[in-house]
Amino acid sequence: MARFLLKRLFSATLTLFAVSVLTFLMFFALPRDPVSSICSKNCNPERLERVRDDLGLNDPLISQYAGYMKGIVTGRDLGSAQGGRCDAPCLGWSYVTNEAVSDTIARVLPVTLSIVIPAAILWLLLGVGLGMISALRRGTWLDRAAIGFSLTGASLQLYFVGAVLLMVFVYNLRLLPVPSYTSVFENPAKWASGLALAWVSLAFLFSAIYARLSRAQMLETLSEDFVRTARAKGLAKPTVYGRHALRAAITPVVTIAGLDVGGALGGTVITETTFGIQGLGRTAVDAVRSGDLPTIMATVLIAAVFVVLANVLVDLLYAVIDPRVRLR
């Protein structure tokens, strides 16, 4: 088990290294000179050159990359033009927002986490629950209703569902405040009521695929020999379904959930835009619009970290669920 864990962590580190190199190269590949957006109107070649020097853009690529990585790990001094000392994890200085990129991230990352994590819990419970029910009640009206519900969810777009929910619950019924972000540590009730619509609409859309997947998996597992054995032992239905069938049916759901949650943590642009909440996703889009390269790099890197971490987590969960995986 320890070896399995080490192997997974090692390959995850390699992946992240590759992503960071690619992201860094993208900085130079993009058809936009970061310097010209910095020195604004009264620009002249000498000044451009000085800014370039300040930013270290005249250093060899490798030492620039090393400096960037060193900043993430230990922090570094960026010079007075870029806010001076930049503590770890230092992601550079943004001339567009005029603040350290890590400060921007520290502000918007909790927002995205607050949207995605409760929504993911909700969509997993809803999706797997619906899938289980419709598998166990196959062919009944309950099954058809659950499948219809998930088909609807799969066919709709978030900005539509979000807009309808906003109209009904915020503007007509006035049951909920206009969506906004409050820290959960500050005021949990306000945190929940401000983000509830985002959770519900994400959960509605995402749960669809989970309902279908877990229904199909459950149906397949129910015809397995070991489920018949469990029944032949005289186990009660809840034990047969919960302990024996569900555990075997859940593995593909875990895979998809890992990909979805990892991806969503990298930014839920449409959700954030629909509900007017500034999270990681909108920050990334804004950065692309304004050519804010340090911020783009940071958001891409963070999204990659989430996807890689989610995959490591999925592998670990696999090993916990299926003892045969631990051998590999």
Next chain:
Amino acid sequence: MDSSEPLPSGEPDDRPAVPAQRSDQDAYLRVDDLRVRFDTSDGVVRAVDGVSFSVDRGRTLGIVGESGSGKSVTSLAILGLHDPKRTTITGEISVGGRQVVGLADEEVRRLRGRDMAMIFQDPLSALHPYYTVGRQIAEAYRVHHPKANRREARQRAVDMLDRVGIPQPARRFDQYPHEFSGGMRQRAMIAMSLVNDPALLIADEPTTALDVTVQAQILDLLADLQAEFHSAIILITHDLGVVGQVADDVLVMYGGRAVERGSVEQVLRSPQHPYTWGLLSSVPSLHGDADADLVPIPGNPPSLINLPQGCAFHPRCRYADRAGSRSRTDVPELRPAGAAGHLVACHLGEEERATFYAEDVASVGVAR
């Protein structure tokens, strides 16, 4: 036919003569006119169509037939494992005096695993891959012994693993099915089914997935355990060699119906039904001529949705014409034939059968 010649692969000589099957009312398991139907979109599948037999404690009934003959469906019906929404079961199944057909789900569940248990064909797929073998055995114990704590259940499971001949049972308890060999897995499966000391044990092709050497060990183990626990055993198989080795009585099924029933001596030594002859002729023999070809039964098992009219076996029976048109119109009933307790469902007359058997089957040396 010389009756001192050996049965297909058993050793009958050192076994006491088996009395003919008792058809008494007090047998532990009594199945009477069992019918199992599945409603499918293609039509009604008559998987079991009027089968009767009984097994008493300490006895072993071998149920023989090709795939689709209804043998597994019968055993699942006894355990009440069919989905009631898709299955119609009529007739009587009495286990230890309790009528199982029509009994509430919860009542049957309490009998399952405690009074009647099952061993499945492929222990690798029948054991849960994600739980340790010991945990699965302990679970089977605890569900019927709610007062037993974890430690007692573990001790019981370790004892059972030891009893079925698994070395280092305490260490094996914590291993997963994939860490067991095929034979060890089937031993563990047997330990699991016997953990509550059931009076009825149904073994559905318990040795089919195993090597021949392991097969013999498992069959020996079952016989030992039966002597010890005095249980009634139903052994479902398509292998007449296995039947000759361990069964006391034999039921031959074809197309969901019983075509022949009797003691193992009767059915294997003087088989009455042309289908049984076919089964015997397709078993390789250690005693016969090594060059003799095996004779397969021509044709395929019948569709249970659209069973041939009359005798279900008639399209594959080379003697069907000898019985006249009856074979295509009337379903033959199970009638006494030969020795007491021997029953056969065939339109041919007893003397005709004796002649055909002597000329076409026994003389070729396959059925000995």
